[in-house]
Amino acid sequence: MDIIEKAVSVLMHDGTIVYPTETIYGLGADAFSDEAIIKVYESKKRPLGMPISIAVSDFDMLAAVAHVEPGMHRFIETFLPGPVTVILPARRLVPDILTGGTGLIGIRMPAHDIALQIIERFDAPVTATSANLHGAKDPQLPEECTVPRELFIDGGRLPGTPSTVVNLTKKIILRKGAQSEAVEAFLAKL
Secondary structure, eight states: OOHHHHHHHHHHTTOOEEEOOSSSOEEEOBTTOHHHHHHHHHHHTOOTTSOOOEEOSSHHHHHHHBOOOTTSHHHHHHHOSEEEEEEEEBOTTSOHHHHTTSSEEEEEEOSOHHHHHHHHHHTSOEEOEESSOTTSOOOOSGGGOOSOOSEEOOOOSOOOOOBEEEETTTTEEEEOOBTHHHHHHHHHTO
């Protein structure tokens, strides 16, 4: 069984995995399983009510979990896959716990082969939060991934700059990170 199959097996059994992305290490779990999502909050010691982003493998999966309004497509197609998290109105199938009651969901489409292969083979979104305790340094190295998990996928040293988070409904940057200057320039033209 290869590492992708192992990861999918863990996800299918409500387990958690640490996986590499083009930014930092992520903590992944089945984004549609309440049991798995609770494990993510507990592993990170993250307060319930704080939203958690999800990762998708393609534009169809993104459209299945979020409402993409006219005018948002160009932004999404420009920056995804890539180190940008887009905040969009969540569809009803997204668990409320992930949205923190906001009705909005953060979505990543990592530009990393391993992450995309896992999500694609799992055939559903996974959580896309950093693999560290809430408030700790973003994990760039394997030893900085301090959360309990069932499977760790070693991607070596990662760039370490988290994704830029953009609320596309308001066209504002909530957190500057990777590619933030390009995102700012694009938003200025909208």
